[in-house]
Amino acid sequence: MMVVLMVGALSLLSMFRLGLFDPSRLFLASKNIMQFFAEIFPPQLDLLPTLSRAIGETIQMSFTGTALGFLMSLPLAFWGARNLFGRLVGAVVRLVVSGIRTIPSILFGVIFVIAFGLGPTAGTLGVAFYTVGYLAKLYYEAFEAVDPEVIEAVKTTGCNRLQLFRFVILPETANTIISQLLFMFEYNIRASTIMGFVGAGGIGYYMVGYVQMLQYQHLLTALLLTFLVVMMIDYFSFQIRSVVHHHSLSR
Amino acid sequence: MMKTIPLQDPPESFPKDYPEAILNAKDIWHSYDGRSYVLRGITMELREGFFTMVLGRSASGKTTLVKVLANILKPVRGKVHLLTRQKASPRPIAYIPQNLGLVRNLTAWDNVMIGALGYTTTLKSLVPRFDRKLSAKAQEILMALGVADKADQKIWHLSGGERQRVAIARALMQNPQIILADEFVSQLDPVTSMEILNIMKKLTQSGIAFLITTHDVALVKKYANRVIIMKNGEIHSEHTSMDFSLEDLMDEIR
Numbered sequence: 001m002m003v004v005l006m007v008g009a010l011s012l013l014s015m016f017r018l019g020l021f022d023p024s025r026l027f028l029a030s031k032n033i034m035q036f037f038a039e040i041f042p043p044q045l046d047l048l049p050t051l052s053r054a055i056g057e058t059i060q061m062s063f064t065g066t067a068l069g070f071l072m073s074l075p076l077a078f079w080g081a082r083n084l085f086g087r088l089v090g091a092v093v094r095l096v097v098s099g100i101r102t103i104p105s106i107l108f109g110v111i112f113v114i115a116f117g118l119g120p121t122a123g124t125l126g127v128a129f130y131t132v133g134y135l136a137k138l139y140y141e142a143f144e145a146v147d148p149e150v151i152e153a154v155k156t157t158g159c160n161r162l163q164l165f166r167f168v169i170l171p172e173t174a175n176t177i178i179s180q181l182l183f184m185f186e187y188n189i190r191a192s193t194i195m196g197f198v199g200a201g202g203i204g205y206y207m208v209g210y211v212q213m214l215q216y217q218h219l220l221t222a223l224l225l226t227f228l229v230v231m232m233i234d235y236f237s238f239q240i241r242s243v244v245h246h247h248s249l250s251r
Numbered sequence: 252m253m254k255t256i257p258l259q260d261p262p263e264s265f266p267k268d269y270p271e272a273i274l275n276a277k278d279i280w281h282s283y284d285g286r287s288y289v290l291r292g293i294t295m296e297l298r299e300g301f302f303t304m305v306l307g308r309s310a311s312g313k314t315t316l317v318k319v320l321a322n323i324l325k326p327v328r329g330k331v332h333l334l335t336r337q338k339a340s341p342r343p344i345a346y347i348p349q350n351l352g353l354v355r356n357l358t359a360w361d362n363v364m365i366g367a368l369g370y371t372t373t374l375k376s377l378v379p380r381f382d383r384k385l386s387a388k389a390q391e392i393l394m395a396l397g398v399a400d401k402a403d404q405k406i407w408h409l410s411g412g413e414r415q416r417v418a419i420a421r422a423l424m425q426n427p428q429i430i431l432a433d434e435f436v437s438q439l440d441p442v443t444s445m446e447i448l449n450i451m452k453k454l455t456q457s458g459i460a461f462l463i464t465t466h467d468v469a470l471v472k473k474y475a476n477r478v479i480i481m482k483n484g485e486i487h488s489e490h491t492s493m494d495f496s497l498e499d500l501m502d503e504i505r
Contacts, residue, residue: 147350147352149348149349149350149352150348150353150354152318152323152346152348152352153346153347153348153351153352154352154354154365154368155323156321156322156323156342156344156345156346156425157342157345157365157366157368157369157421157424157425158341158342158369158425159368159369160373162373162377163373163376163377166376166377166379167354167357167361167365167368167376168354168365171354171356171357171361172354172355172356174356
């Protein structure tokens with residue numbers, strides 16, 4: 001009870017200090033928002049050809065970035081699985097992977113814009129590295145969850161680690177691998193949009209430009225288009241994943 | 252009372268020309284936590300063509316013993332010596348764990364071919380492209396075990412008895428001299444387990460040493476020609492003749 005009261009008091013205090021109780025500021029803010037919503041309509045449909053090309057670029061960045069990240073994460077997860085390579089190698093891979101995960105995707109975007117200049121090349125690589133940070137972790141955890149009894153039994157046949165990976169680890173984790181990959185692609189559509197904010201290609205580049213030029217009607221058009229595309233990809237990805245999931249339940 | 256049988260001094264019931272030992276375990280101690288011992292000074296050997304059953308109640312150390320013999324666990328003390336001819340079989344010990352250790356997402360055929368991995372180069376097995384000789388052998392084994400028609404089925408479509416046969420087929424692909432099986436046929440119905448044990452009995456007649464752990468006393472009497480009774484991580488007694496009653500055996504396990 002004391003704890004609840006204290007947490008309540010603390011949150012009230014911080015809300016006050018953040019200016020959420022200042023009536024004059026609240027009034028001004030609501031007026032500004034109303035004006036923003038008045039200016040944002042209607043969407044500019046004549047921008048659709050340009051923006052469609054841009055969001056096509058975003059989808060490409062997401063797709064290629066996810067694929068590249070996936071290819072890099074598989075060997076990392078292979079080395080990172082402690083039931084295959086032991087604790088020491090596992091710890092090194094964990095260090096590398098969590099290091100990659102610490103860096104926000106947008107910072108990867110900045111780094112690759114510095115290296116490759118403005119455009120989708122930088123964005124694609126940014127998405128790829130961001131993907132590695134997550135997929136490698138999800139995958140080595142899935143690999144480590146494979147039934148040790150199966151691994152022990154297969155090891156007595158005298159197979160090496162690569163054979164063990166091919167004949168036990170991959171088939172036992174195939175469903176996880178595919179469904180996480182699809183989820184990552186779905187998620188990376190959003191990550192690729194953000195990439196544009198730092199000039200790394202795609203529709204985000206236009207969005208940030210519209211905000212700076214105060215062209216809110218153009219911004220709304222870009223947002224609505226992105227919303228539509230994200231919805232569509234989420235839907236298809238969900239369909240594919242439920243097929244994969246259903247398949248795994250039929251054991 | 253401890254009644255282990257020393258190697259140098261075979262009991263009366265061993266045949267005069269009893270076969271050579273192919274595996275020799277001496278004074279095996281094992282502990283998982285470094286405090287309490289699961290195995291306490293096990294000394295035993297495996298001989299060609301013997302069907303050995305290790306009997307004991309739960310937590311008597313049977314599974315640990317099998318894992319030590321299969322070289323999956325390294326004992327805290329003591330050593331397991333393989334006395335097999337390396338040339339005859341480079342992978343002399345096959346191990347079938349309690350839940351068989353089959354890869355559920357692969358077909359029966361792929362699972363059987365896993366037994367041949369030790370005889371295949373990495374590159375060939377990754378494609379996978381196994382030598383024709385190995386494929387022919389796998390086909391032969393599956394036919395002999397009566398599951399050739401299930402070769403293309405994934406493991407989760409197979410019945411318990413069929414899975415057990417696939418596990419045996421995988422073990423045989425290794426060309427083993429010893430097959431170790433933990434809680435073998437424990438999960439099968441009586442008729443199916445008798446079928447499987449008949450297959451194993453035939454295999455031991457071809458010279459394979461077969462060791463299974465079980466708690467099914469009736470099966471022991473029908474199939475084994477050697478019984479080891481374990482209690483609290485020790486070998487309580489060993490029999491190579493089956494001239495005792497079921498009741499005697501059950502009393503001994505208790």
